[in-house]
Amino acid sequence: xxxxxxxxxxxxxxxxxxxQEAAEPTPGPGQLLVRTEAxxxxxxxxxxxxxxxDTRSAPVSPGGEMVGAVTAVGEGVTGxxxxxxxxxxxxxxxYAESVxxxxxxxxxxxxxxxxxxxxxxxxxxxxALGALRAGELTTGRxxxxxxxxxxxxxxxxxxxxAAGAERVVAAVGPTAAAEKAELLRGLGADAVVRYPDEDWGxxxxxxxxxxxxxxxxxxxxxxxxxxxxxxxxxxGGSVDAGSLLGGLKTVTGFSVGLLxxxxxxxxxxxxxxxxxxxxxxxxxxxxxxxxxxELDRALALVAARANLGRVVLLP
Numbered sequence: 255x256x257x258x259x260x261x262x263x264x265x266x267x268x269x270x271x272x273x274q275e276a277a278e279p280t281p282g283p284g285q286l287l288v289r290t291e292a293x294x295x296x297x298x299x300x301x302x303x304x305x306x307x308d309t310r311s312a313p314v315s316p317g318g319e320m321v322g323a324v325t326a327v328g329e330g331v332t333g334x335x336x337x338x339x340x341x342x343x344x345x346x347x348x349y350a351e352s353v354x355x356x357x358x359x360x361x362x363x364x365x366x367x368x369x370x371x372x373x374x375x376x377x378x379x380x381x382a383l384g385a386l387r388a389g390e391l392t393t394g395r396x397x398x399x400x401x402x403x404x405x406x407x408x409x410x411x412x413x414x415x416a417a418g419a420e421r422v423v424a425a426v427g428p429t430a431a432a433e434k435a436e437l438l439r440g441l442g443a444d445a446v447v448r449y450p451d452e453d454w455g456x457x458x459x460x461x462x463x464x465x466x467x468x469x470x471x472x473x474x475x476x477x478x479x480x481x482x483x484x485x486x487x488x489x490g491g492s493v494d495a496g497s498l499l500g501g502l503k504t505v506t507g508f509s510v511g512l513l514x515x516x517x518x519x520x521x522x523x524x525x526x527x528x529x530x531x532x533x534x535x536x537x538x539x540x541x542x543x544x545x546x547x548e549l550d551r552a553l554a555l556v557a558a559r560a561n562l563g564r565v566v567l568l569p
Contacts, residue, residue: 256569258349258549261314263303267557269550271349278352281328286355288340291369293348293567294319294377295544295552296405301488303553317345320353321363321372331357339363341376349549351569359514361525367532374405374539374564379528380510380521381486382410382462386417387524388508389460389484393418398454398476400425401464401487403434405564408441408540410462415442416536423447423455425469430560437540437562457481466491470505477503484508541566 260272281287299316306314321341324334334340334357342360344353363372385406391397397414401407402424414422424443426434428450435446447454449469459481461473466489473483474493479501485491486508493505514521531537540563544552548567555561 255351256546257347257351258546259313259315261303261306261316263307265307267300267304267554269303269553271549273547276350279347279354281326281331281354283329284331284356285328286324286331286334286340286357286360287326287328287352288320288322288355288360289325289352290320290322290350290569292321292373293569294373294405295549295556295565295567297488297556300553300557315346316348317343318348319343319373319377320348320355321369321376322353325352333357334360339365341372343377349567351546361522364529367529369568370541370543370564370566371532371539373566374409374541375528375532375537377510378405378564379409379537379539380524381406381508382413383524383528384510384513384521385462385464385484385486385508386410386413386460388506389462389482391417391419391460394420395459396421396423396456396478397460397462398423398425398458398473399462399464400449400469400473402426402438402443402446403430403562404464405561406486407462407464408438408563409537410464411438411443412441412537413531416531421445421456421458423458425449425454427559429558430562433562441538441540460484463487463491465489471497474498474503474505477501479503482506539564543568 257276262270324338340360341363399410424438424446457478461483463485466487470491483505546569
């Protein structure tokens with residue numbers, strides 16, 4: 255099988271890597287072997303490679319999201335068999351034509367869903383829908399989404415519209431802003447604002463914080479009285495507690511990883527809902543697709559914050 259390794263990231267965030275042949279792994283007890291159809295490329299990979307570069311640490315074997323078909327089952331595995339189509343997360347060895355996966359970290363994928371679209375939903379869709387539910391969005395309320403053209407953000411815009419939001423505002427960075435605005439309005443956004451803009455418009459009831467950093471406080475400042483910000487970005491950020499008091503505002507966090515351990519049945523319900531939204535046309539995943547040997551180009555798009563939707567490798 256083909257695999258990608260020997261990752262090196264330059265000071266300018268340019269990636270070099272090597273496509274090489276390797277023996278196909280054999281699943282051990284409690285493992286699945288999955289022949290991959292689609293692999294995710296995102297900020298998590300960029301952060302990992304930057305950390306390796308800056309600390310000169312040991313070579314990395316990145317993990318992330320994948321979609322594919324089960325080709326072998328390890329001893330003791332129940333619930334999955336050869337030929338089943340699955341999507342989920344692996345912790346390492348992602349960039350290969352076959353990967354080892356744990357049954358608890360994957361879920362069934364409908365046979366009729368294209369691989370790239372499925373990859374966009376298996377985790378990004380859960381984050382978008384879960385964040386909206388954590389924000390208790392109801393019909394007639396307003397929402398602003400930061401990182402709105404990202405793999406999660408563009409799904410959140412559509413899901414907010416499907417949930418009956420009265421007004422959906424999409425916030426994006428300055429890179430490729432015109433293309434992002436056109437896309438997001440086509441997906442249901444009523445307005446598109448840029449991070450550098452001084453005025454983000456009227457207050458909103460809910461902010462989905464997909465970027466972090468200074469945009470967290472700015473999102474809180476935009477909340478209407480009794481409004482809520484849901485933070486789900488690894489970018490961090492801080493909030494002045496005093497800015498919450500006068501308007502009875504709240505800030506909460508959302509994590510798919512924690513929910514998968516504490517409320518797996520809830521994530522299962524979210525997955526079923528996402529596949530229904532996809533089937534009836536209320537959800538349209540947008541993807542930027544690259545060949546297996548084009549990881550450098552795919553990551554460059556992510557590093558430039560110029561991607562529209564989810565960036566995907568197709569082995």
